[in-house]
Amino acid sequence: MKRLKDSLKDIGRYPSAIIGLLIVLFLVLFSFYTMWKIPYSDAIKMWRASESVVYKNPKNARPIWVNWFRKAKLPASADVIAGEDDSFTKESTPRSGGGNTIEFVYTFDFNYDEFPQDIFVYFTSNYETKNPFISMSLVTPSGENIKITDTGITRYQNYRFEQDENLRTRLKRLHRGNEPATAMQGLFTKLGSDPVEIDKGTYQLIIQATTFEEGSDVNAELITHGKVFGFFGTDHLRRDLKVAMMWGAPIALAFGLTAALGTAVITMFISAIGTWFGGWLDELIQRITEVNMVIPYFAVLIMVGTFYSRSIWTLLLVTILLNMFSASIKSQRAIFLQVKESTYIEAAIAYGASDLRIVTRYMIPRVIPMIIPGLVSAVPSYVFLEASLALLGLGDPSIPTWGKVINDARMYGAHYQGMYYWILEPAVFLMITGLGFALLGFALDRIFNPRLRGM
Amino acid sequence: MTTENNNQISMESTLEYSKKTSRATARRLSMFFLRRLILLMITIVIGVYITILVANMGGYVDTILKSAIREEVNMEVAAMTAKTPMTTEARTELAESMIAERERLAGLDQPFVRRSITHLKNALLLNFGRARFMISDHGSRLVRNIILERLPATLLLMGTSQLLLFAVSLFLALMVSRHYGSIWDKLIVALSPTSSIPPWFYGIFLILIFAAWLKVLPFGGMVAAPPPPTKLGYFFSVLKHMILPASSLFISSFLINTYSWRTFFLIYSSEDYVDMAKAKGLSSRAIERRYILRPTLPNIITSFALMLVGIWTGATLTETVFLWPGLGTTIYQAVSKFDTAVIVGTTIIQAYMLGITVFFLDFLYAIVDPRVKLGGGN
Numbered sequence: 001m002k003r004l005k006d007s008l009k010d011i012g013r014y015p016s017a018i019i020g021l022l023i024v025l026f027l028v029l030f031s032f033y034t035m036w037k038i039p040y041s042d043a044i045k046m047w048r049a050s051e052s053v054v055y056k057n058p059k060n061a062r063p064i065w066v067n068w069f070r071k072a073k074l075p076a077s078a079d080v081i082a083g084e085d086d087s088f089t090k091e092s093t094p095r096s097g098g099g100n101t102i103e104f105v106y107t108f109d110f111n112y113d114e115f116p117q118d119i120f121v122y123f124t125s126n127y128e129t130k131n132p133f134i135s136m137s138l139v140t141p142s143g144e145n146i147k148i149t150d151t152g153i154t155r156y157q158n159y160r161f162e163q164d165e166n167l168r169t170r171l172k173r174l175h176r177g178n179e180p181a182t183a184m185q186g187l188f189t190k191l192g193s194d195p196v197e198i199d200k201g202t203y204q205l206i207i208q209a210t211t212f213e214e215g216s217d218v219n220a221e222l223i224t225h226g227k228v229f230g231f232f233g234t235d236h237l238r239r240d241l242k243v244a245m246m247w248g249a250p251i252a253l254a255f256g257l258t259a260a261l262g263t264a265v266i267t268m269f270i271s272a273i274g275t276w277f278g279g280w281l282d283e284l285i286q287r288i289t290e291v292n293m294v295i296p297y298f299a300v301l302i303m304v305g306t307f308y309s310r311s312i313w314t315l316l317l318v319t320i321l322l323n324m325f326s327a328s329i330k331s332q333r334a335i336f337l338q339v340k341e342s343t344y345i346e347a348a349i350a351y352g353a354s355d356l357r358i359v360t361r362y363m364i365p366r367v368i369p370m371i372i373p374g375l376v377s378a379v380p381s382y383v384f385l386e387a388s389l390a391l392l393g394l395g396d397p398s399i400p401t402w403g404k405v406i407n408d409a410r411m412y413g414a415h416y417q418g419m420y421y422w423i424l425e426p427a428v429f430l431m432i433t434g435l436g437f438a439l440l441g442f443a444l445d446r447i448f449n450p451r452l453r454g455m
Numbered sequence: 456m457t458t459e460n461n462n463q464i465s466m467e468s469t470l471e472y473s474k475k476t477s478r479a480t481a482r483r484l485s486m487f488f489l490r491r492l493i494l495l496m497i498t499i500v501i502g503v504y505i506t507i508l509v510a511n512m513g514g515y516v517d518t519i520l521k522s523a524i525r526e527e528v529n530m531e532v533a534a535m536t537a538k539t540p541m542t543t544e545a546r547t548e549l550a551e552s553m554i555a556e557r558e559r560l561a562g563l564d565q566p567f568v569r570r571s572i573t574h575l576k577n578a579l580l581l582n583f584g585r586a587r588f589m590i591s592d593h594g595s596r597l598v599r600n601i602i603l604e605r606l607p608a609t610l611l612l613m614g615t616s617q618l619l620l621f622a623v624s625l626f627l628a629l630m631v632s633r634h635y636g637s638i639w640d641k642l643i644v645a646l647s648p649t650s651s652i653p654p655w656f657y658g659i660f661l662i663l664i665f666a667a668w669l670k671v672l673p674f675g676g677m678v679a680a681p682p683p684p685t686k687l688g689y690f691f692s693v694l695k696h697m698i699l700p701a702s703s704l705f706i707s708s709f710l711i712n713t714y715s716w717r718t719f720f721l722i723y724s725s726e727d728y729v730d731m732a733k734a735k736g737l738s739s740r741a742i743e744r745r746y747i748l749r750p751t752l753p754n755i756i757t758s759f760a761l762m763l764v765g766i767w768t769g770a771t772l773t774e775t776v777f778l779w780p781g782l783g784t785t786i787y788q789a790v791s792k793f794d795t796a797v798i799v800g801t802t803i804i805q806a807y808m809l810g811i812t813v814f815f816l817d818f819l820y821a822i823v824d825p826r827v828k829l830g831g832g833n
Binding site: 016020287290291293294295296298299300302303304305306307377380381384387388391392393394406410415416418420423424427430431434435437438439441442 | 652655786809
């Protein structure tokens with residue numbers, strides 16, 4: 001044990017070990033932060049992507065940081081509730097004859113080089129019998145006042161710019177000779193510009209609501225589906241990739257660490273017991289190891305995933321089962337054979353120690369320093385194993401993981417459509433995790449393995 | 456004269472002795488391999504049997520067999536009764552009785568243990584039945600044909616990349632170990648942890664860079680569509696398609712291989728006999744050949760064999776990512792189409808290949824390493 005402590009002190013001498021350790025620590029903290037910030041049940045709900053959760057998110061929006069690298073800036077997404085933000089004001093004036101006139105003004109800068117996907121206004125109102133009435137118009141930087149719609153609204157009403165045929169027709173008439181393909185293009189281009197030139201500057205969306213009853217009120221929430229959203233972007237189901245990126249960490253760590261630790265500990269016990277008792281037990285263990293070499297490990301995992309269960313925990317269990325009779329039993333056996341002959345074991349036998357005591361107290365502690373580097377280095381392979389299964393479509397359906405995001409990205413053509421962020425984000429996370437453990441494992445190997453010292 | 460005579464006699468006796476020993480060695484060698492072969496056969500049988508148990512736990516192999524019989528009988532009945540006037544009921548009855556009979560013949564009415572033995576026999580004879588949805592490029596539904604058709608593609612890709620990897624990393628490791636502590640040496644040590652990232656992962660990046668962004672290499676597949684008419688054109692097209700998948704396989708293992716070989720050579724070159732050879736004034740090339748490479752040969756061969764093992768199993772995902780039409784992609788397609796017969800068949804083929812490779816490993820090991828005593832002789 002003292003040797004173990006001394007060796008651990010050596011970690012400070014290896015910069016790669018420190019980097020690895022820092023990465024691992026960061027991942028652990030990040031995982032705890034994630035579990036605290038987005039509780040598991042919320043994460044699952046958000047990842048299931050029901051309309052009520054994702055209606056605010058644009059589809060396939062890139063993360064905001066792509067704008068740092070682009071010349072043509074992509075429009076941002078926004079979500080503002082009237083009265084709660086300075087840019088979206090609400091002013092209510094009583095009207096003679098009951099009811100109010102409510103004026104909403106949304107002021108926003110538009111300095112982008114592409115059009116947003118869509119703009120939605122969600123109205124909520126309360127009334128007894130008479131619906132409130134709204135009229136909406138947009139004032140452009142060039143001073144143009146474009147009428148958008150005049151309509152009565154119900155208690156829950158949403159208005160989508162792109163779905164209003166009347167608006168489109170009106171915009172086509174406005175831009176005669178150079179008809180816009182979408183309402184967004186019609187609203188944000190300079191009148192009479194050819195080729196299309198975006199009218200940059202400050203816009204004002206003015207919504208006039210009229211209520212016809214005492215105490216009747218209207219509220220509005222304005223959502224812009226731009227082409228960038230949040231720091232992680234969204235996928236084809238409008239899900240915020242943040243959920244998957246953050247929750248990927250605890251899941252990957254849990255899977256990787258459990259698999260590596262479980263496999264290593266079980267393997268160690270098997271080889272210790274086999275060597276100690278020897279005879280047919282040892283022979284049996286050796287034969288099982290050979291059979292295990294012949295079983296195609298990944299293919300069996302695929303079968304289990306296809307036929308039985310895609311639950312990540314089932315796959316974890318099968319992974320451990322398939323790996324516990326690995327080839328490392330043979331190398332550990334060689335060490336145990338040496339240990340078995342040493343004098344302190346003889347002493348233990350002499351004072352009447354039980355078999356169990358000898359195995360757990362005298363034999364196993366001797367190999368622990370030797371299995372630690374292997375254990376740490378094995379973590380990335382299990383983390384990537386989970387990702388590999390997800391890539392084949394065998395990921396746990398309910399859990400957001402990095403591998404599943406890569407799989408989605410590949411399935412929905414991220415490569416072909418230039419949505420590189422969709423692949424790069426989970427890939428970077430996977431890579432950092434893999435490298436962190438690998439750096440630490442390699443350094444530990446050099447520390448614990450006397451033959452490698454100084455090499 | 457007498458001394459010469461004596462010498463001759465002793466030489467003759469040595470010759471005879473060595474002849475005798477070589478005959479004994481040959482006998483022991485063959486006995487050893489026979490025993491290994493038998494043990495390995497047993498290992499393969501057990502391995503395949505476990506695979507079948509896993510596959511059949513949900514009764515899937517039975518389902519494959521039953522549906523195969525049903526299809527066969529229905530077609531036969533349709534052919535038999537095509538020209539005879541017959542009611543649908545009578546036809547169904549005939550078919551059902553035939554199906555029951557065939558199922559009995561195939562042993563499907565037997566208890567599970569007996570049935571699993573039947574499946575084992577079928578699997579060992581590479582009798583995998585028919586695929587449900589997948590069809591080989593030549594139009595066959597036999598799983599065996601589908602697999603045999605895909606095997607060469609896997610061999611081409613994996614063989615090329617793994618051999619290249621093996622040769623390059625070994626060569627480079629020798630070079631680097633000669634210049635221990637140089638900048639290249641340090642670079643390889645520092646970068647070797649990047650090999651914890653699997654090849655398919657590098658593949659995704661390579662596709663991103665060379666196919667999506669730079670648009671110089673194809674996204675995937677094995678040959679351009681339509682395939683070039685000339686043989687030479689075809690060859691270059693395949694070569695072009697192979698660059699990315701082979702590179703990703705290469706990149707992923709290259710550094711770790713070089714690193715471990717280099718460390719290995721360093722350990723061996725710190726042996727006393729190497730110092731001795733240096734003191735004798737042997738050229739560094741001779742030292743390398745005789746005192747470093749020779750004793751490490753068994754390890755080199757082991758890793759070569761393990762690399763061969765990797766050829767069968769390692770490429771499922773890389774092939775999938777690059778749509779390379781090999782066994783790996785076949786498994787992927789079978790999973791996505793739920794074509795159980797193909798999944799089971801591919802798995803069993805892999806088990807077989809692994810077993811055979813393990814056998815060759817033993818064989819090579821015994822030949823190369825004089826320290827390995829054969830047959831447990833004295």
